[in-house]
Amino acid sequence: MTRVVVVTGAASGIGAAVARHFGRLGAQVVVADIDVAGGTAVAEEVGGLFVRTDTTREEDNLALVAAAVEAYGGLDFVHLNAGIGDGGGFGRDDYDAARQHRVLTVNLHxxxxxLHAALPVLAAHGGGSLVVTSSMAGVGMAPFDPVYAATKYGVIGLVRSLAPPWQAQGVRINAICPGFVRTPILPPEAIDHIVGEGFALADPAEIAASVAEIAAGEEVGQAYVLQAGRAPEPVAFPRLDLARADA
Incomplete structure (x- = not known):
């Protein structure tokens, strides 16, 4: 069983649901977020540890992993879930370089x-699993928020590129690509529009159950689409074989 779990962006939404899920399984859960009140409440609920973490700061990520090891003696699973949306567009009225930079910094940097903080520690403690939250926008398109989509594509590129070398050290890396989920990142008017268009909204607890399933599996370098009422669906990436000079 997964024993020590770290979840970023865990004060609400998918992250909070993942923390609760593993807490119910008896894991020692480290809740990380910049939201002190929300993060503390979730940590108290699951009997875990809250560590205020600004994921855009490298030192905060290193301190988070160190706190987990100091408190619980190791590390088995990390869910890098923290993210934001609304990078704006490229039109005259919605282009905002500062806002775009913020989305890039949170979602990609x-x-x-x-990853830099957690992967060596997972390997040093006997291996484990790491899941990164991407989005269906990272395998499709999001005309309403192209910068957000770009960061989520980038996340999948990181996961697929890092998975093979770290698999050799006992660490499994995968990504999840949730569709529409009822979380605070969606304002009420957006939820009303999504439902009105006939799309299903997943509950965060449903996503959390899928995350736990992926974490316990043996696959690496995969990106799983998660939608309401469906099992995780791996994305079918093209096979890229390098051409041989003698072929």
Whole structure:
């Protein structure tokens, strides 16, 4: 059984649901978020540890992993879930370079810092599993938020590129690509629109159960689409064989 779990962006939404899921399984859960009140409440609920973490700061990611090891003696599973949306567009009225930079920093650089902090520690403690939250926007398109989509494509590129070398050290890396999920990242008007268009909204607890299933599996370098009422669906990436000079 997974014993020590770290979840970023765990004060609400998918992250909180993942923390609760593993807490119910008896794991020692480390809740990481910049939201002190929300994160503390989730940590108290699961009998775990809250560590205030700004994932855009490399030192915060390193301190988070160190706190987990100091408190519980090791590390078995990490879910790099923290992320934000609304990077804006490229039109005259919605282009905002500062806002775009913030989305890039949280969604891509924050994941890179988390991977850098967690992977060596997972390997040193006998291996384990790491899941990164991407999005269906990372395998499709999001005309309403192209910068967000770009970061989620980037996350999958990281996962697929890092998975083979770290598999050799006993660490399994995968990504999840949730569809529409009822979380605080979706404002009420967006939820009303999604439901009105006939799309199903997944509950965060449903996503959390899929995350636990993926974490316990043996696959590596996969990106799983998670939608309401469906089992995790691996994305069918093209096989890229390098051409041989003598072929």
């Amino acid at each position: 924050g994941v890179m810092f988390g």
